[in-house]
Amino acid sequence: MPTVIEELIRLAEYRFDVPQTIETFTDRLPTGLYQKVLELDRPATYDQWKQAAINRQQDYIHMKARLKAHRRGITTSRPRGWMPQ
Numbered sequence: 648m649p650t651v652i653e654e655l656i657r658l659a660e661y662r663f664d665v666p667q668t669i670e671t672f673t674d675r676l677p678t679g680l681y682q683k684v685l686e687l688d689r690p691a692t693y694d695q696w697k698q699a700a701i702n703r704q705q706d707y708i709h710m711k712a713r714l715k716a717h718r719r720g721i722t723t724s725r726p727r728g729w730m731p732q
Contacts, residue, residue, distance in 0.1 A: 650697075663693040672696055680704060 649657070652672055661668050673681055673696060680703055684690060688699035 669693050669696055676700060680707075 652675065653663075656663060656668055656671075669692070672693060676684070680700060683703050684696065684699045687703070688695070690696040690699045
């Protein structure tokens, strides 16, 4: 299913493979997400930017949930007698 920006790009008869389209997409990303994607993924195309942004956002949501669970004392079970060295 196309995103809102993809529908707008199509309606405006723009192309996905031009720098202006990528810039329009990246301008709408939160700064932290943009920085992580650029730093870690180095995407070059619209599809690469889109997929990297989705992946990084999913990682962030997962990490945030783990930290919240950890703060509440809900962690994964450790075998009895296990102690970090």
